[in-house]
Structures are given as structure tokens and as C-alpha cells.
Amino acid sequence: MDAQAMLEKITAKFPGAVKGSADRFGQLEIQLEAKSIADVIAFLRNDSELAFNMLIDIVGLDYSAFPGHTGDRFAAVYLLKSLTLGHRAQLKVTAPEDKPEVPTISHLYANANWCEREAYDQIGIKFVGHPNLKRILNHHEFVGHPLRKDYPITRRQALSANESLMDEMAVRLKERGWE
Amino acid sequence: MGIESLPIMTTRRDAVLAWGQKNSLWPMPFGTACCAIEFMSVVSSVFDISRFGAELVRFSPRQADLLLVAGTVTFKQAPILKQIYEQMPDPKWVISMGVCASSGGFYNNYTVVQGIDQIIPVDVYISGCPPRPEAILEAIVKLQHKIENPQTTPKAQYMAKEPHFGF
Numbered sequence: 001m002d003a004q005a006m007l008e009k010i011t012a013k014f015p016g017a018v019k020g021s022a023d024r025f026g027q028l029e030i031q032l033e034a035k036s037i038a039d040v041i042a043f044l045r046n047d048s049e050l051a052f053n054m055l056i057d058i059v060g061l062d063y064s065a066f067p068g069h070t071g072d073r074f075a076a077v078y079l080l081k082s083l084t085l086g087h088r089a090q091l092k093v094t095a096p097e098d099k100p101e102v103p104t105i106s107h108l109y110a111n112a113n114w115c116e117r118e119a120y121d122q123i124g125i126k127f128v129g130h131p132n133l134k135r136i137l138n139h140h141e142f143v144g145h146p147l148r149k150d151y152p153i154t155r156r157q158a159l160s161a162n163e164s165l166m167d168e169m170a171v172r173l174k175e176r177g178w179e
Numbered sequence: 180m181g182i183e184s185l186p187i188m189t190t191r192r193d194a195v196l197a198w199g200q201k202n203s204l205w206p207m208p209f210g211t212a213c214c215a216i217e218f219m220s221v222v223s224s225v226f227d228i229s230r231f232g233a234e235l236v237r238f239s240p241r242q243a244d245l246l247l248v249a250g251t252v253t254f255k256q257a258p259i260l261k262q263i264y265e266q267m268p269d270p271k272w273v274i275s276m277g278v279c280a281s282s283g284g285f286y287n288n289y290t291v292v293q294g295i296d297q298i299i300p301v302d303v304y305i306s307g308c309p310p311r312p313e314a315i316l317e318a319i320v321k322l323q324h325k326i327e328n329p330q331t332t333p334k335a336q337y338m339a340k341e342p343h344f345g346f
Contacts, residue, residue, distance in 0.1 A: 138290070139255040146289045153288050159254045 001049055001087060003028035009050070014040055027088050034093040037078070038103045041091065044080060045108055052080040052089065055105075058115035060123030064097075065149040073097040074125050078105070095125055104129040122147040132168065139163070194327075200244070200270065201323040204233040207243030207267070209260060212250030214277040217309040226312040231319045240266040245322070246299075249309075251279035252292045264299040272326070273335060274318050275301045278308050300335035 001009075003023045007030065011018050017036040022029045032040055044052040056079040063069045072094035081088045095102050104127040106113040116127040117136040124145035127133055135142060139159040144151055173179060206228075208218050221228050228234050237243040240263045252260055264273070275295055278284035281304045283293035295301060302325060303318045325332040 151289070156289055156291075156293070157254065159258055162255070162258050 001085065002026065003089075006050065006087075006089065009047075010040065010043070013043055024090075027090065029090040029092070031092045031094070034095060034102050037091065037093045038105050038108070041078065041080070041105050042108055044089065051082045051084050054081045054083050055079070055109040055112055055115070056081050056088075058112060058119055060119035060125050060147070062123055062147065062149050074100045074123060076102050076119060076125055100124055101126045101128050103127070106130050121145070124148060132171075197327050197329070201326040202232040203235075204231075204245045204272070204319070204322070205235045205237050205243045206233055206245040206247045207237050207240055207263075208247045208249055209263060210249045211252060211256060212277075212279060214249035214280070214309040217312060218247065218249050218276065218315065221312045221315045226316065228316065228319065231316065231323065233319055240264075241268065243267055244271050246271065246273045247276055248273065248280045248295050248299075249276040251284065251286060252295050252298070253290045254292055255290075257292050257298050260295065261298050272302045272322055273299055274303045274305065274315075274322065276305045276315065276318070277310055278306060281306070284308060296337055300337050302335045 003026060006028045007018070007021050010030065014036055017033045017040060018030055019033060020031040041052075044050045059077040059079070061075040061077065062073065063071075063075065064073050074095040074097065076093050076095070078091040078093075079088070080091065093102055100123075102125055104112070104116060106116055106127070106129075113131070114136060116130055117133060119125050120127060120130075120133050121135040121137050122145060134140070138146065139157075140163045141159050142157050144155075146153070146155075208215060210216075210218060220226060222234065222236060233245065240246070244267065246264055246267060248260065264271075273295075275281045279286060279291070280295050281301075283291045285308075287293070292298060303322050305314050305318045307314055
């Protein structure tokens with residue numbers, strides 16, 4: 001399915017959710033209302049003609065030093081691919097500086113759990129509804145979000161003791177019936 | 180009857196100890212990056228670290244007396260390195276292998292410790308990214324010299340340019 005047909009299908013299903021769109025070399029790129037992102041992605045995944053069954057990545061963006069940018073400071077970009085049909089799409093939602101919140105999609109894709117934790121850790125976007133939104137790359141005593149443009153890149157923060165990570169392990173053990 | 184005919188020899192006790200220590204270093208590699216791959220080739224037969232008596236690589240700090248830190252050490256990794264160093268029995272020595280372990284290397288950013296000498300005392304530094312295997316052998320030889328001559332060589336030291344972290 002080409003980008004135009006894909007866009008028409010999404011706009012018909014979610015009128016008002018699409019704020020902007022572009023066709024980048026045949027690949028659809030759309031900007032969405034933040035509150036509708038989980039519903040749109042669920043539709044993209046479950047619809048048989050779209051069948052976006054793979055989430056490639058979630059990218060957090062900080063636009064504070066971006067030339068010519070107006071509007072919200074933060075953005076989250078969702079990269080989707082259909083393994084069965086071979087097409088891709090790129091979805092973007094924005095979040096304001098004072099309330100950088102985006103609904104979670106961790107109930108739709110298993111890898112979204114860690115992707116959202118990374119975006120939260122590095123950029124500081126809060127994914128509302130995430131089951132365990134805590135730092136994944138930086139250590140647990142880290143203060144701030146290092147990939148924000150106002151974070152000095154050489155501000156180092158020492159760690160006094162490592163985390164046990166048993167809170168994550170307990171969930172995994174329970175899932176596999178080990179309790 | 181002269182002393183040379185007796186089945187004994189006289190020496191200093193610390194000299195005998197140093198002779199034994201320097202020729203039977205048991206390294207424990209703390210490999211976190213590509214330097215660890217280079218260390219593997221030093222152990223292999225082409226370069227052969229056993230020519231210097233240091234071939235018995237232990238992966239338990241309790242059984243090692245040479246900590247070979249090969250690779251980038253992040254702040255998340257730093258308490259682990261500190262704990263491993265403290266678990267090693269005395270006497271112990273530390274070789275900082277490669278620029279990342281020695282100074283942070285080109286990782287001048289928020290995650291990487293700018294030299295392991297901010298966490299643990301270091302005896303010998305190796306430059307390079309990664310160093311040649313010959314450089315590691317030279318570091319072993321330098322360390323052997325240091326073990327043999329503790330009075331005339333500098334002690335292992337911290338280098339706390341930035342505030343030392345109170346682990």
C-alpha cells in the first residue's frame with residue numbers, strides 16, 4: 001500500500017487526529033495528536049491491509065535548539081514496519097516542555113517497553129500508562145536527561161551502588177511461572 | 180670448608196618474594212571493550228604472555244593478583260570495578276590498558292569515568308586504542324621491574340583531578 005492510500009485510510013478512520021503528513025520517497029510520515037497515538041498504532045497493527053506488525057524504534061527529539069522550529073519542544077517518533085507487506089511508516093507526536101507526556105504503546109508491542117524507557121531516560125518524555133517507566137541506560141542515581149539540549153555533555157554523575165534489578169527480574173520470573 | 184660448598188644460599192626475604200611474585204602474575208581481565216579482544220591475542224601462542232609467567236588467567240578476583248582493566252569503564256560499571264578490586268587479596272597490581280581505561284579516551288561525555296585511577300590505584304598505564312599486544316607485554320615487563328624494585332619505582336596511585344567518588 002502506497003503512502004497516499006495509507007494516509008487516506010488513517011484519516012478516514014481517525015478524522016482530526018492527523019495534524020500533518022508528508023511523503024518521503026514513498027514512505028508515509030504523519031504527525032498525530034498525542035492523545036490518539038495508541039489508538040492509531042493499534043489500528044495500524046491490527047488492520048489486515050496495513051499490518052504493521054513490527055515496531056522498529058521509538059525516537060525522542062528535543063527541538064529546543066532546532067533552527068526555525070516553532071511549537072512543542074519535545075517529540076516522539078514511532079518507526080513502524082510491516083514484515084508481511086514490506087511497507088514502513090513514520091509517526092510523530094509532540095509534547096510541550098511543561099508537560100512532556102505521551103500515551104504508552106507498550107501494551108501493543110513488547111519492545112516498546114524498553115524503547116519508551118530509553119526515550120524517557122535520555123530525553124525525559126513521560127509515557128503515561130507504562131508499567132515500569134524507569135531509567136534503562138543511565139544509572140538510577142542519575143539526575144536529569146542527558147540528551148536534552150540544555151544538559152551539559154560533560155556533566156558526570158557518580159554512582160555509589162548498583163541497582164539489584166530484582167524489581168524487573170521478579171516480573172520475568174512470574175511470567176515464566178517461577179514466582 | 181667455604182660457604183659455597185654448603186647446600187644453602189643467602190639472600191633477602193623480600194627479594195625472594197618479589198622474584199616469585201613477578202614471575203607468577205595471575206591476571207584477572209576486566210574486559211569491557213575492544214581492548215579485551217587484544218588481550219586475548221596476548222594470551223594466545225603468537226604473542227604468548229606465558230613467556231613472562233603471567234599466563235594463568237583467572238576469572239575470579241579472589242585468585243588473581245593482577246587486575247587488567249581493558250576497556251571503557253562507565254559510571255554504571257564503576258562500583259563493580261571497585262568491588263572486584265577490593266575482593267582481590269594483597270599484594271595486587273593494576274594495569275590500565277588503553278586510553279579509555281586510562282583517561283576516558285574520546286568518550287568525553289556524561290557516562291564514562293575519565294580514567295579508572297579515579298576509582299582504583301593504577302600501577303602501569305598502556306596507551307593506544309587499542310594497544311598492540313607488544314605494548315601489553317611491555318607493561319608486564321614494566322610491572323615486573325616495579326615489583327622487583329618497590330623502593331625506586333612510584334607507588335600505585337589515584338589520580339583524582341575531579342573529586343574522588345566516595346565508594
